[in-house]
Amino acid sequence: MDSMERRQMELIKMALRLLPKETDKNKTLSYSMEKYQLTLNNLWKYIKEIFGDVEVAHLPPHGNNIRSTYAKEYEKTLRLADGLRQMGVGPGDKVATLDWNTIWHFDLYWAVPGMGAVLHPLNVRLAPEDIAYIINHAGDKALIYHRDLAPLVEKLKPHPS
Helix, strand or coil, X not given: CCHHHHHHHHHHHHHHHHCCCCCCCCCCCCCCCCCCCCCHHHHHHHHHHHHCCCEEEECCCCCCCEEEEHHHHHHHHHHHHHHHHHCCCCXXXXXXXXXXXXXXXXXXXXXXXXXXXXXXXXXXXXXXXXXXXXXXXXXXXXXXXXXXXXXXXXXXXXXXX
């Protein structure tokens, strides 16, 4: 047995010592993740609690660098979800996004599914007619876009013939 195999055996023995001697099959084991559902809300809350003071940096191609923490981003996503609710977005509604890989899109990735709505990222490189078709076909209730993409969004609006 080589050193790698010996180390693996030691780890297995350590893990076995951690297991309870007897378990009630109807109860959740104390070391399992079944204490709560593994949803985005619970995962995001866990990240805030454990890594709340860890810095998040966004380096946009133009403009000032943005520095935040996971705790601040968590609070921002709660406010964003509340704002979407006030706009009439609810569980099951689809929210389309036209954005680059930004901190604001990061916030949407947590806020929208966290409130029970469906996040629908759109491909900014498609033709405006194709994007409009996709939005209508999906039944998106809202469109959130980056200000850089305002000219593209303007082309998505229906024009009188």
